[in-house]
Amino acid sequence: MEKATTTAFLSFALVLMFMQSFLALGGGGAANYTSSDDQSALLAFKSRITYDPNHILATNWSTNTSFCHWLGVSCRRRGQNRVTSLDLSNMGLKGTIPPQIGNLSFLTYFNISFNHFNDHLPAELGQLRRLKVFELISNDFSGEIPSSIFNVSAIQWINVANNSLSGSLPDYLCSHLPKLKLLRLSFNELSGDIPSHLGECRVLQKLSLYGNKITGFIPRGIGNLTLLKWLYLGENNLQGELPPDICSSDVHGLEILVLERNQLTGSIPRSISNCTSLRVLSLADNKLSDSYRGYLCMGINLRGSYLAALGI
Numbered sequence: 001m002e003k004a005t006t007t008a009f010l011s012f013a014l015v016l017m018f019m020q021s022f023l024a025l026g027g028g029g030a031a032n033y034t035s036s037d038d039q040s041a042l043l044a045f046k047s048r049i050t051y052d053p054n055h056i057l058a059t060n061w062s063t064n065t066s067f068c069h070w071l072g073v074s075c076r077r078r079g080q081n082r083v084t085s086l087d088l089s090n091m092g093l094k095g096t097i098p099p100q101i102g103n104l105s106f107l108t109y110f111n112i113s114f115n116h117f118n119d120h121l122p123a124e125l126g127q128l129r130r131l132k133v134f135e136l137i138s139n140d141f142s143g144e145i146p147s148s149i150f151n152v153s154a155i156q157w158i159n160v161a162n163n164s165l166s167g168s169l170p171d172y173l174c175s176h177l178p179k180l181k182l183l184r185l186s187f188n189e190l191s192g193d194i195p196s197h198l199g200e201c202r203v204l205q206k207l208s209l210y211g212n213k214i215t216g217f218i219p220r221g222i223g224n225l226t227l228l229k230w231l232y233l234g235e236n237n238l239q240g241e242l243p244p245d246i247c248s249s250d251v252h253g254l255e256i257l258v259l260e261r262n263q264l265t266g267s268i269p270r271s272i273s274n275c276t277s278l279r280v281l282s283l284a285d286n287k288l289s290d291s292y293r294g295y296l297c298m299g300i301n302l303r304g305s306y307l308a309a310l311g312i
């Protein structure tokens, strides 16, 4: 009897210990970071700020108060204090991002848009496996977009437009991003081809590669993006014909199709008449065959708003 109780107690204790280590792991993660690691990561971030016109971080990010009360920082409500959101957008900040950012293992929202952050993006960003929003539009980042970010399967929103990012996109880009809704890489210096696995971003709604140096063909898989609403591929070096299935699905809600200023050839695929939600179409400055003009007028229901934005 006593032995049985002891055994039961021991198993109970073991279960508790297991649960504790599970919780310390933050639900099964690889790294065992804690609240104090989050503080160190934020302080590392602060130490990399070289210009802070309103002295926001200098005065507000003080260890006298919990980092959960620091401006732009939000923490989860339960358990140990862990950073879930970092919003330092529009503060006129200059600086670089330290690799310690990757230790903020509970981070879901990261927005440092409209600042002057520069240098490269650390590969450690790819360790943020809970990250949903990654937005740093209008900064001065250069170098490649670390491909590790395209392995963060929770990610829903990637907006790095208007920087000086270069290099090519990994071919597997969409293979690990089942939740990606927005991918905005416009106004950078990206080269190489459009990833051929693009069609695997099944819930993608907005895609912009406008104003880069992207080459090659528009991949066929684009017709598999049945939720796509905006497609901006203008001002690149794309060639070849438009994929025939660009509007193939009858659930297709494509509203904006901007392909201007490339070297596209051939004619417009007939399937475009199935894009009944289209309101902006710009094909100007390509090498498309002239016949498409007449065809377009017959094939598509031209509405006022659509005509206004028809760039041919």
Ligand SMILES: *[C@@H]1O[C@H](CO)[C@@H](O)[C@H](O)[C@H]1NC(C)=O
Pocket (backbone or CB within 6 Å): 030, 031, 032
């Ligand atoms: C996390 O903690 C466990 C148990 O203490 C340990 O085995 C593991 O190596 C730690 N992981 C890291 C990344 O430090």
Ligand SMILES: *[C@@H]1O[C@H](CO)[C@@H](O)[C@H](O)[C@H]1NC(C)=O
Pocket (backbone or CB within 6 Å): 059, 060, 061, 062, 065, 069, 070, 071
């Ligand atoms: C930092 O800013 C927040 C939000 O404005 C404020 O609540 C907090 O008191 C400030 N902390 C310090 C130390 O200035």
Ligand SMILES: *[C@@H]1O[C@H](CO)[C@@H](O)[C@H](O)[C@H]1NC(C)=O
Pocket (backbone or CB within 6 Å): 059, 062, 064
């Ligand atoms: C932090 O607390 C110390 C001691 O109470 C105080 O001297 C210091 O001025 C405080 N710093 C800030 C930034 O509030």
Ligand SMILES: *[C@@H]1O[C@H](CO)[C@@H](O)[C@H](O)[C@H]1NC(C)=O
Pocket (backbone or CB within 6 Å): 089, 090, 111, 113, 114, 133, 135, 157
């Ligand atoms: C990021 O910050 C900018 C500027 O404050 C804001 O306009 C934008 O909506 C934010 N992005 C997201 C995804 O919340």
Ligand SMILES: *[C@@H]1O[C@H](CO)[C@@H](O)[C@H](O)[C@H]1NC(C)=O
Pocket (backbone or CB within 6 Å): 033, 037, 040, 099, 100, 101, 102, 103, 124
């Ligand atoms: C945080 O990240 C940095 C750089 O990636 C690493 O060197 C450091 O050991 C990490 N800190 C902790 C407490 O794990």
Ligand SMILES: *[C@@H]1O[C@H](CO)[C@@H](O)[C@H](O)[C@H]1NC(C)=O
Pocket (backbone or CB within 6 Å): 138, 139, 140, 162
């Ligand atoms: C792009 O960023 C620069 C500064 O980095 C800014 O001056 C410019 O207005 C931004 N352009 C857009 C379209 O946001």
Ligand SMILES: *[C@@H]1O[C@H](CO)[C@@H](O)[C@H](O)[C@H]1NC(C)=O
Pocket (backbone or CB within 6 Å): 126, 147, 148, 149, 151, 176
């Ligand atoms: C991304 O994941 C793939 C497949 O799991 C792996 O082969 C690749 O090395 C990963 N890339 C990075 C940069 O982590």
Ligand SMILES: *[C@@H]1O[C@H](CO)[C@@H](O)[C@H](O)[C@H]1NC(C)=O
Pocket (backbone or CB within 6 Å): 199, 200, 220, 221, 222, 224
């Ligand atoms: C489009 O999706 C279908 C059905 O899942 C698949 O068989 C086909 O290979 C995909 N096409 C491309 C080009 O990705």
Ligand SMILES: *[C@@H]1O[C@H](CO)[C@@H](O)[C@H](O)[C@H]1NC(C)=O
Pocket (backbone or CB within 6 Å): 247, 248, 249, 250, 270, 271, 272, 273, 274
């Ligand atoms: C338009 O969509 C319908 C329904 O999916 C399909 O049968 C038809 O072939 C499509 N038309 C063109 C020109 O692709």
